[in-house]
Amino acid sequence: MIQAIGLTSTPRKELPPAVDDVSFEAHPGRVTALLGAPGAGKTTTLRLMLELQRGRGITYFRGRPLHRIAHPSREAGVLLSEVPGHPARTIRGQLGMVCAAVGVPIRRVDEVIEVVGLVSLCDERLGTLSRGMDRRLGLACALLSDPHALVLDDPAGGLSVAEGRWLHEILRAHAAHGGTVLFSTDDPKEAARTADRVITLEGGRLVADQEAADFARTRLRPRVAVRSPHAARLGALLAKEARAAQRSVEVVREDGNRLSVYGSTCADIGETAFRHGILVHQLADETGDMGPRATLPAEGLASATVVASALLTSASATSTLTDDALTDDAPTQDALTDDASTQDAPATDEPATAVAATGAHTPDEPGPTAESRTRAAASPGARDLPQLPPPIAVRQAPSPLRPLRYELRRATGVGTGYLTSITVLVSSALLSVLLARIGHTPQPRLLAAWPRDCPLPPAALGAGLLGALAFGEEFRHPALAADRGTVPRRLGLLAAKLLVASVTALALAVLTVGCDLEMLYLVYGRDLAGVPADWLSLSASWIGLTVGCAWAGVLAAGIFRSTTAGLAAVLAVPVVVVPLVQKTLTGPSVRKAAGFSERLRELLLMQWPFGGARYIAAGARLVAQPVGSALMLSLTALLCAYLLTTLRSRVR
Incomplete structure (x- = not known):
């Protein structure tokens, strides 16, 4: 059962509130329609109920407000607008992401796809869906967690008659199983035909709360729709004959050549038109709307x-x-x-x-x-x-209950990552061959395809771009927080994104070096395909560079909510931060850390007697490099900023 009590939106400057003191109930096992003309406050009412908009009032879902329910998506399935998501993602991929977000098994995807009739279109991309298919996908997302209540904003808007009839049959079946259904519409005939109870809003206020039968009796009445090129003459004749026969007949002139006749029948109107030789193009029984104010006694x-x-x-x-x-x-x-x-x-x-x-x-x-x-x-x-x-108070956006599974499906569901990786490998191989032909490039930089005048190699740029896309795509296509516009800054979600970005960057770094070696061997032979002697420390530096760039992209995109900002933060490390670090290290000073490396080695040998000091020393040398120290400094600053924004959002 849904109980909405005193819902009032925040006033807008000198304008009255869009919703003012609206209270109603939606009972289980019944379909309730929220009726109103465009601008009557239907969408605002639903957003206030779901705590998506600030205002006053309270809404109980089976006796509890939504913010006191552990998993709101399992209590109320919501469809307020078009289904958000990356246009290149498939229907199955989108539903799989939602499954990981709400914490339901992946087998639920096949069940809801069959319910909404998308079995043959499950591999279609979201960008190619029609309005009807988008509505079906939105209903599938709402039904995915098997909620008790369904809250839908104009679900049949823009659908054909057959699609609208199918949609209302699904809603009726959900109510028949004991669920609560609340949907908004601006069509009185649709509300009377498909709902058990009709709640009418006008100007943001409740003007009627009726059973569907009472609503149809007080708001709707039968009429005869007439279309004729001589509509004005026919209307005058019908009114004249009604006055002569002392019958209550109302003739309303519609747009163009149409009439709406209340209190008569098709037979009487047809006979009148035949007697006077008037051509009639249409003569049909319909249900007329008496207007929004003739509603409730x-x-x-x-x-x-x-x-x-x-x-x-x-x-x-x-x-x-x-x-x-x-x-x-x-x-x-x-x-x-x-x-x-x-x-x-x-x-x-x-x-x-x-x-x-x-x-x-x-x-x-x-x-x-x-x-x-x-x-x-x-x-x-x-x-x-x-x-x-x-x-x-506006609820915070939901965080996925299975962050790692959610992030894996997000990263693998769109071809952007695959296309970026292929571009990086091809450009890196071609660049390494070109650098070898020109000469004067050391072997390590040749294997990494890193020219001296270039701030970062292609692999590091690709890893940074993939990391920036981890948050940037969700802000542009918010599959996780569709109705709030922001992605929640949760540490679990951040850890999952950092882990997936690390694995992706590691694979990209290894594949890049392997492709470069193979291309150098094929073009120039064994002379340039040798492995350097200090390959261990060079490998650690190379992996640290790519993973660090990926992390910088993830953190910056999460802070600034933009893929462009994430990639800019990656490029800022060699362009801005490295010169500052070099200037700081090489500038004038009173004391210098002479012999620091020897003392550090002695300390490590004392603490790690089984040879582990070698790896720690390699990591220390990596951090001591200008690029490594600058990257560590940038990552520390970005992580602190991310944690600060997380704490600030929780305090709010």
């Missing part, structure tokens, strides 16, 4: 107001309680709301009106707890000031 609106005030009082009394107390009080709110909303007594029923107005409760209807009444009485000015609904 006075007694119905009074009943809805009583329910909203009772729910708001109960919510204010229980908003400061703990999780257990809040869960225990949920049946009380349900009983109060059910009794108030299902009563059929008219507004002139004095006992019922008196009970609702004074806030008293019958013996069968438990009221607020003694603790809540004591708090309300003890608060200063409680009787003078109205009780405002609690503020709505």
